[in-house]
Amino acid sequence: MSYYVCLHQEGINSIPGLVKKGLAHNYTVVATSVNPNTLPFDPFEDDPTYPGTLLNAVEWTSRIILILSDVAIDSPNAKVRAQAERILMRDITWAEHLQTNGSVMVRLRGPKNKQLAEIIKGRTKGNWFIQVPITNPELGTFEHRTDATDEEVSQAESIDPWSWWNDFRFEMDHSSKVKVVLDLRDSDRPSRETVRRWLGEPIEAVMIPSSLFVRNRYNYFVLHGEWQVIIGHFIAARAKIIVSVNPTDKSLLQYADYMNKLINDNCDSHNLNSYENALEIPLQPLCDNLDCWTYEIFEKDPVKYKLYQEAIQKALLECVTDEEADKKLTVVMVLGGGRGPLARAVFNAADLTKRKVRVYIIEKNVCAIRTLSNMVKTLWPKKDVHIFSKDMRHFSPPELADILVSELLGSFGDNELSPECLDGAAKLLKPNGISIPCKSTSYINPLMSAVLHNNVEQFSGVVSAFNYGYVALLKSIYHIAEPQTLFEFTHPNRTDQIDNSRYKELSFTVSKDCVLHGIGGYFDTVLYENIILSINPLTHTEGMFSWFPMFFPTHPHTVKAGDTISIKFWRRVDAEKVWYEWQVCSPFEGCVHNVDGTGYNMRL
């Protein structure tokens, strides 16, 4: 993922000159019309504007965004349309000749773009950047007015450029080859919700007119604070920058330097960049064994085991008073010991609280056992620690535990089967014993994300893609509404007839027209008392990266401000597996996804 700052200029007389000018002013890419003269068409034209040999092939493809003529391809007038099509096809033919898998940009002129979509669908090469105004200037006014009538607002919304893009995207069958270039020209500052919604779209770049820059007190060109924030959001979502200038503009270098600084300040660089929006089939740690790579990633979480240690400390203090500390032994069982991080948390907690512990580590992965055995020998030779190479569901302990510690949680709380495992292990715990964690809760909300939708489609060749839940670092998304509580599980569960199947229907209100692409899934868990781990976006534990959210796809459907989205969600269980089913049942009746767990399921 690399950023660029692109110089957009029209009315030039030399493309190599523009490239050179761009590079001299810190723009690595330039954008300009592919055919500055609309006519003539004749291949024998007297004045062929420029030859294909003007730049070399690498430069054509990597240095230039070619802009197509801005013609009325969707005019109601057939004659105008035919002429526009001739011009557009000439431009496209030439652009495809110059670039190998290059970048072609074209502007949406209004709400009707069916003909344009047909033409682009017919092309097989390259990426298509669709230039869309971020807001309609008229609409912008309404967003900041409190005195507008409902009718005025609704009329204004019908000319919302997001709707132009949305209709176009449906005409394009959600093709991943079209991306948005958001044009800030002539626009008022958009509302926060408008910005948030655009963040759920496949944004290639933000196009900034030089007129948006203002001089600060040092006479240097900058953007207003509000624009800084807005553009910063887009940069954080991996949008690139296009600066539009007039041929006579003398401040190119200032714009580029300013934009590069803004990129630096907002680029949200972190070690997990490569995971953004990437869909992964969730782990099945109950039936598969983890390898060193996976253990190592989880062991590196800077927050999780610290909070576990705090929870264990509290539990130890609860079990044993200061007076008893010298004599009373607390039996702690670590269920799923992995390569030792929870055992280490137990020993640390015992040291800090000055409590005596005996630790049983149960682990089914014989390879992890090998590392654990070595740890006992080299790190914990004097500790009261015992390793068992077993599935916890079939473990007969030498004695019962005062405290059970486990981390069997997945991104959706129960999706790595912690309820089933901990129910099976409840017999290992004394009647008044403590389970860490003691409760986990899942949450869902409706999401718009064209990028995640495209990634689901890419899985379609391999699996029944819309019947899977995926783990994903959600980046290019719009939260249509805030998450709500779905299912709860408490531990230990002492009820006679344990039923871990669940069903719930939740309703969410749409605040802005958008597209429903799927359902976000999150969880939080109470380790002990007030010590909580959470990946619910509303309460996310700071700095913890062990769990990415889940994404349950649905088929894309436009929803309107004020609509109620109702989602039915099932957790189903049979003898061999556990699985989820989900269905959107309002404002439209969607299909039930993953019926009978034929797609994603968790094997017992």
Place this chain on the structure above:
Amino acid sequence: MSYYVCLHQEGINSIPGLVKKGLAHNYTVVATSVNPNTLPFDPFEDDPTYPGTLLNAVEWTSRIILILSDVAIDSPNAKVRAQAERILMRDITWAEHLQTNGSVMVRLRGPKNKQLAEIIKGRTKGNWFIQVPITNPELGTFEHRTDATDEEVSQAESIDPWSWWNDFRFEMDHSSKVKVVLDLRDSDRPSRETVRRWLGEPIEAVMIPSSLFVRNRYNYFVLHGEWQVIIGHFIAARAKIIVSVNPTDKSLLQYADYMNKLINDNCDSHNLNSYENALEIPLQPLCDNLDCWTYEIFEKDPVKYKLYQEAIQKALLECVTDEEADKKLTVVMVLGGGRGPLARAVFNAADLTKRKVRVYIIEKNVCAIRTLSNMVKTLWPKKDVHIFSKDMRHFSPPELADILVSELLGSFGDNELSPECLDGAAKLLKPNGISIPCKSTSYINPLMSAVLHNNVEQFSGVVSAFNYGYVALLKSIYHIAEPQTLFEFTHPNRTDQIDNSRYKELSFTVSKDCVLHGIGGYFDTVLYENIILSINPLTHTEGMFSWFPMFFPTHPHTVKAGDTISIKFWRRVDAEKVWYEWQVCSPFEGCVHNVDGTGYNMRL
């Protein structure tokens, strides 16, 4: 494609120590047994040799080749076999735990490896390096003896380790996850043909025992000249190096430096590295238009247009005597002018011979026309040059040509339809006119290439892969026999009933047991008199890269020394297309590939 020099050592007491020792002596990778102790098995083993946390996950995967225990997994004794399987499965489980998509090495102990193949087929992770002796020591002796009887030779060949690998490869269903590590230990220098045959296999590395090094007169460790040449061949074919040493060896740095120098000297670095063994569907320039990228690559050929220019010079001198030079005009038609390289060759030839030319450039790609028009205007404003935006088959010229110049040739000569195009253009030429080129000839030979076969298999999901001919820079191949002449086409073809369909059967003698994976295709063309372009490996024009050979796949089949391989090849033509069919009919009856041109065909 990056090389490594790997340090192989057994009997070590610390893997991180070996990595450190390797790095300190310029080995970026090390190889050693995954479990140095064959026993115990118990996961609670008293002395677990080492934990998974010994190295981090990146180091496990990138720095180490893990060697499995060398056990009798294919023993005829069931008890021995069962014990061997226990040991092997323990090793594999541990290796897969340590590495994510890593590299595991195991040795072929003899001709029988069915059980080993079954075990490896069942695993889903990682790459498998199969250690095979380059020759059997006994067999090696025979290759250099002239007095051995036929029977002795045949008996020796039955213990040829290549056959062990070949049987194993068939057991593995030609899986691309197994690669060969050629072990030079205890081996005589192999014959040239033995080396050549191994070059057709997927070689990961060559394993060199330190005992192979000898001291030169400066007391520095080097390899004998013959070994240098042999290992140089493998390096050129992208094999990496593993040096096997004893724990007490003090010359590690000398070996590594020597091998790194050998890599530098033999690494065959060129700009087209990324094309090696990569299969491409041939271009269809008659129905598709080329883009700037493709034109630019071909225009860069340092040899092709120089030879064209020489041919045109000769033809001009033939058409016009020195006495006529001032007055007589030669009409040259360039058929398929592209972005001007042939026209430039004509003008250069005219200048050098001081002959007067009128040049007609015929080109059907309107985008190339645009560049040509600009060239005429800017580079050739005073030349007698005329551009026609036409398909040459439908062009009515203002006058007939003395010389036709074209470059419509593909990798197989006629596969870009030069016969059909030039037949159609023959009417443009005066009765005694000259065609450059005037003749083209295709050649084929049988090839072994496990790598190309794997690449064909990878296409199978997308197209009917065994019914395609591919363009490929052939790297990992063994020429089973030398190329022979297949089809010829001459220009202009003035016969009444032109028939460009062809059929021929060719026979080749196998000189060494090997696997037939497909047919190599090449061509040469006579531009004029003795000026020839050739990609036939026997006569390849030095430095010319415009055409890679073709590869026509067949289903893999082992053939024996002395066998006759007979290949039938058809060029078929109907109203819409031209296509090839091919069939191996001896020593086994293969299927006819590409019947009716349902796979690869050239659209008219």
